[in-house]
Amino acid sequence: MFTRSLRTISLNASAFQSSRVALRSSFRAYSKFPNNAKPESEKSNHSNGSNGSSNSNNGSGQKSSPFSKGYVLTALGLLVVGSTVASAVYTKQEPRSAPEPATPAFSDKDISVIFVLGGPGSGKGTQCAKLVKDKGFVHLSAGDLLRAEQVREGSSDGALIAKCIKEGTIVPQEVTVRLLRNAVSENVKKGNFKFLVDGFPRKMDQALTFEEQIVKSSFTLFFECPEQVMLNRLLERGKTSGRADDNIESIKKRFKTFVETSMPVVEYFDKQGKVVKLSCDEPVDVVYGRVKDALVKRGIN
Structure with missing residues (x-):
């Protein structure tokens, strides 16, 4: 008789650690930018002196930054990828034989x-x-x-x-x-x-x-x-x-x-x-x- 094979998830330590480091670095980089930070290309498109008092996507007057959103998406992506890599590696445990029952030294048919x-x-x-x-x-x-x-x-x-x-x-x-x-x-x-x-x-x-x-x-x-x-x-x-x-x-x-x-x-x-x-x-x-x-x-x- 054999016990059912067990699959146990084995975390890949180096992959998981790398994901954590990358995620930490992304958040550090993101924290250096203000909420309204923009890439240079976006700034040049608005250098004509527009009053910037309104935004078609935001009625509050505060402009959203696709650049900052990109960092958030990048960080989330790294988290997902790192978790997937870490959990994808598994080892399959070989089936073990069940312990044999003790055998008496003598048969009750003989003694x-x-x-x-x-x-x-x-x-x-x-x-x-x-x-x-x-x-x-x-x-x-x-x-x-x-x-x-x-x-x-x-x-x-x-x-x-x-x-x-x-x-x-x-x-x-x-x-x-x-x-x-x-x-x-x-x-x-x-x-x-x-x-x-x-x-x-x-x-x-x-x-x-x-x-x-x-x-x-x-x-x-x-x-x-x-x-x-x-x-x-x-x-x-x-x-x-x-x-x-x-x-x-x-x-x-x-x-x-x-x-x-x-x-x-x-x-x-x-x-x-x-x-x-x-x-x-x-x-x-x-x-x-x-x-x-x-x-x-x-x-x-």
Whole structure:
């Protein structure tokens, strides 16, 4: 595809400047003559002593000067000519190719990616672990990848990740997407083609970038759970997990962030018919049974 060719007027600087100089000179010359100035030939025609009290073209008694009018016409002519020359030169911009859309690294016909979303403590990790065991999925937890990168020796993003985790905010998408892309690539080389991406995408830009750069998702598993239930689960987990974000202050920030940034992602995919909503305020095995049924309906055994 090509954009429409554009013609842009390019002023010829030297021509325009020359016109301005000529016009200025004409006005200077004109200003040296009085309004009734005449050329010598006209004066000689009236040297017979005519009283000059009247003029057939002017009843006021003041004689007009064709000589002065000539200067005005000359000045106007130079202005018109200069403008025409200045605007006549144009350059034609060559048509440019429209930017090519980003091509994902993998085709959704070759690999399958299921996003697993839900509030903190909704049980995403528990359900993913069961699917890994029974269905041979590779479980990619965005949180686990970020925590591993945080403590990796020589990591340039470790301090930033630690700060985001502590404050309950979202790590910049370029960091998370890079870690996920590397993890997917490494597993594809090993012959693994089914992925559960847990806790990602958490923002719209993450969702769009992942599908543009890595692969389009098959669908999203969304675990719905009351906030109080999630809070109780996280506080209980915090007693043994050792995670810096399993404290009441960080948990509340994470809840707020999820509602404000992650729910729009769920709604975005839901409009495409790519969301399976599951209540997780029930025993783990009951929820897992519903998860397996959802996969079968989507053609994933």
